[in-house]
Amino acid sequence: MIVELLFAEGNHVCSVCVANGNCELQDLAVEVGMDHVSLAYQFPERSVDISHERFGLDFNRCVLCTRCIRVCDELEGAHTWDMAGRGHHSHLVSDLNQPWGEASSCTACGKCVNACPTGALFPRGTTVGELQRDHKRLSYTAMAHHRRHHESH
Numbered sequence: 001m002i003v004e005l006l007f008a009e010g011n012h013v014c015s016v017c018v019a020n021g022n023c024e025l026q027d028l029a030v031e032v033g034m035d036h037v038s039l040a041y042q043f044p045e046r047s048v049d050i051s052h053e054r055f056g057l058d059f060n061r062c063v064l065c066t067r068c069i070r071v072c073d074e075l076e077g078a079h080t081w082d083m084a085g086r087g088h089h090s091h092l093v094s095d096l097n098q099p100w101g102e103a104s105s106c107t108a109c110g111k112c113v114n115a116c117p118t119g120a121l122f123p124r125g126t127t128v129g130e131l132q133r134d135h136k137r138l139s140y141t142a143m144a145h146h147r148r149h150h151e152s153h
């Protein structure tokens, strides 16, 4: 039911998504045997932010998991992302609610793009079904970060 709610709430049209075939939400739906959505689709009107020269953010695919917020803050130390709004209106904001490309805190490291479970964050120029995530690199960075943290305490 929760997975169905996620699909009904956003605009997850897998066939035209950059992450098709490499999406954790899609994998989850397969794992729990979801073959249709029995709830009414909300079809929210959401935008796509392609102001960043290297990456894009498709608000239609965001499931508000906050991974990008945490990885940017806890591993990269930039804290570019935050969550704004409440309930149905919750959405990501970069820096002071400006387009990602204008967020001066962003180092363009790509960690958030690697952490995103769906096609919400993607490298620009990626075509449908082409997006591959490098989770291994991210876990390695996380391990090194924790080790450094423990050594300094």
Ligand code: SF4
Binding pocket: 071, 072, 076, 078, 079, 080, 081, 105, 106, 107, 108, 109, 110, 111, 112, 113
């Ligand atoms: S690219 Fe790096 S610095 Fe920029 S928002 Fe993503 S994690 Fe933060």
Ligand code: SF4
Binding pocket: 061, 062, 063, 064, 065, 066, 067, 068, 069, 092, 112, 115, 116, 117, 118, 120, 121
């Ligand atoms: S990691 Fe992706 S799905 Fe999760 S909050 Fe960030 S943009 Fe949305």
